[in-house]
Amino acid sequence: MKPLWQITSMGDLVYVNYGTVEDFMYLTRNLSMNLTGTVAIVRYGKIFRGDKVKNGEKYGCAGMIIYSDPADYVVGSTDRVFPDDWWLPGTGAQRGTVLSTNGDPLTPFYPSIESAYYLDEKDIRLPLIPVTPIGYDDAIKYLSKMDGAEVQSSWRGNLNITYRVGPGFLPPHEKSKIKLYVQTYNVKKPIKNVIGFIQGVHEPDRYVVLGNHRDAWVFGAIDPSSGTATMMEVSRAMGQLLKDGWRPRRSIIFCSWGAEEYGLIGSTEWVEEMNKILGSRAVAYLNVDLAIEGNATLVARGTPILHNLIYESSKKVENPNPDEIAKGRRTVYDTWLANSPSAFNPDLPYIGQLGSGSDYAPFLQNLGITSLDIRYTFDEKYPISSYPMYHSVYETFNLVSRIMDRDFKYHQAVARMWGVVALALADRVLLTFDCQSYANALERILASVQTSYGALFLKNGISLDDVTKATEEFKKAASTLHKRIETLDIKNPLDVRRVNDQLMQLERAFIDPLGIAGDAMIRHVIYAPNQHNTYASSSFPGLEAALFDIENKPNQTESWKKVKKEISVITFTILSAASTLKEVNDIGGL
Structure with a gap:
């Protein structure tokens, strides 16, 4: 590709808070502002930066500046x-x-390999407006001079200025405009994934996949190198086990991804290339993007079928914090529970849902492979969006070794946690998957939807009865399967294989090959990236997208038809998933 030079025409500066769709709605609806031709300045945080740009394009902005406000990073x-x-x-x-x-x-x-057909650059969807990041020392020079109404309290950052929405500047700068000049180069370069393979003894065609990306924006001491170092340690430990005579029941694959920072390129292309193999053989994908972003507690995100294994594994890992041990919290689990009890069950730690933003996305969203992401995080008392040095030039080894993890004990704890989960999935005769946890999760999602939209549904003649019945059917099938597992003859390899295949295939049953909300790359009907924040996860994402701002949509009849369609898709998908858990002779039509 040829170098691409982008220059905006001069435009008035407008402040749009975090650049969320709600922020843009506030300016255009509540303040009646026309943003066409303006340059938006937004602060980092809350949502994926690419979604900020997408929102800016939608509302006619000519360019965007994204800065880190002290409120979110100091x-x-x-x-x-x-x-x-x-x-x-x-x-x-x-x-x-x-x-x-x-x-x-x-x-x-399709995979980006030599034989692939490559689209012309003019035919691909790239951001249409120039964008640049700046620090708050530069941002204050512009924000402090802005004209317009003062912002509402939730829009104020922590710079020592009066935050205003604009457009434009106060006297004597009222005639000044912002000229945003960005030079970018679009080039084609080869990238490499590095793959390591430990062949299993009894089920070599079943893969437990561990992954981390190794590319960074600058020095990347935390993202990704803390995760890279951790994966190297896990692979070293398993290598020692191999030397000592051990070999896993199932195969273990280590994946070092390239070009994650440019859009999950390495992992996505590998998943596309190995689509058929992974679709039929992968047991689970276990991701560590960065091992630490703080040293307060473990944070885990994963599909419900893995929750019990995550809890069990964290109880086996020694607490890396001596102060916590002195309080009687001897394991990673103990501190995790004390810091992050679940709102659904305060006797268990909270496990989050998977959106996107790291290499688990193609595994879960493209193929429906059960996935997990773990790391150590910072204390929730800090009202910050991410660890402060994220993707900056200051994210150095000095930061990690001198301030964040001096003895690398938190790295070690994540390595142990990662290894324990991997070995459980690779070595146990029966897969440690809990379908009943999925049933409970579906019930919670359904209850949440009913609470949020029940009155609106009633007003518009919408019923969730079919989804409720499907969820009950799924719960019954999950319970029956687990009762069958309790009496299973684990010495019968064919019976074991059949049940393990049922457990392994469950997540795949939630995949809609047509995609979610018009996006064919997002296919998981139960959990998928939020339509307006790629980093976050949505439950029943197609339904959530159909319901967003529905009362302000011009064609109410068509909008509610979409809601009915999404409810139908959810119902069918849950029933399909339930059918995968039943006995082989329990099939429709018999």
């Missing part, structure tokens, strides 16, 4: 920042892709 005074502490200095700018698709954009849905 606690306390901006006088005490790195290298004295882990807070972001004013010169720190957060880099990152704003591409809204995963994989090589020239080969959507």
Whole structure:
């Protein structure tokens, strides 16, 4: 590709808070602002940066500046920042892709290999407006001079200025405009994934896949190198086990991904290339993007079928924090529970849902492979969007070794956790998957939808009865399967294989090959990236997308038809998933 130069015409500056769709709605609906031709300045946080840009394009902005506000990246005074502490200095700018698709954009849905057909650049969907990141030392020079109404309290950052929405500047700068000049180069370069393979003894055609990406925006000491170092340690430990005579029941694959930061390219292309093999053989994908983003507690996200295994594994890992051990919290699980009890069951730690933003996405969304992501995180008392040095030039080994994890014990805890989960899935005769946890999750999602939209559904003649019946059917099938497992003869390899295949295939049953909300790359009907924030996860994502801002949509009849269609898709999908858990002779039509 030829170098691409992008220049905006001069435009008035407008402040759009975090750049969420709700923020843009507020300016255009509540303040009646026309944003066409303006340059938006938004702060990092809340949503994926690419979604900020997509929103800016939708509302007619000519360009966008994204900055890191102290409210989201500094606690306390901006006088005490790195290298004295882990807070972001004013010169720190957060880099990152704003591409809204995963994989090589020239080969959507197919692997980017030599024999592939590559689209012309003019035929692919790239961001249409220039974008640049800046630090808060630069941002204050513009924000402090802005004209217009003062912002509402939730829009205020922590710069010592009066935040205004614009457009334009106060006197004597009222005639000034913003000229955004961005130079980018679109080039084709080869990338490499590095794959390691430990062949299993009894079920070599069943794969437990561990993955981490190794590319970084700058030095990447945390993202991704903390995860890379951790995966190297896990692979070293398993290598030692091999030397000692051990070999797993199932095969274990280690994957070091390239070009994750450009849009999950390495992992997506590998999943596309190995589609048929992984679709039939992969047991689970276990991801560690970054091993630590803090040193307070474990954080885990994964599909419900893995929840019990995650809890069990965390109870086996020694607590890396001596202060926590002194409080009687001897394991990773103990601190995790104390810091993050689940709202559904305070006797268990909270496990989040998977959206996108890391390499689990193609495994879960393309193929329906059960997935997990773990890391150590910061104390929730800090009202920050991410670890402060994220994707900045200050994310260095010095930051990690001197401030965040001096003895690398938190890295070690994540390595142990990762290894324990992997070995359980690779070595146990029966897969440690709990279908009943999925049934409970479906019930919670359904109850949440009913609470949020029940009155609106009633008003528009919408019923959730079919989804409720499907969920009950799924719960019954899950319970029956687990009762059958309790009496299973684990010495009968064919019976074991049949049940394990049922457990392994369950997640795949939630895949809709037509995609979710018009996106054929997002296919999981129960959990998928949020339509307006790729980082976050939505439950019943197609339904959530159909319901978003529905009362303000011009064609109410067509809008509610879409809602009915999504409810139908959810119902069918849950019933299909339930059928995979039943006995082989329990089939419709018999």
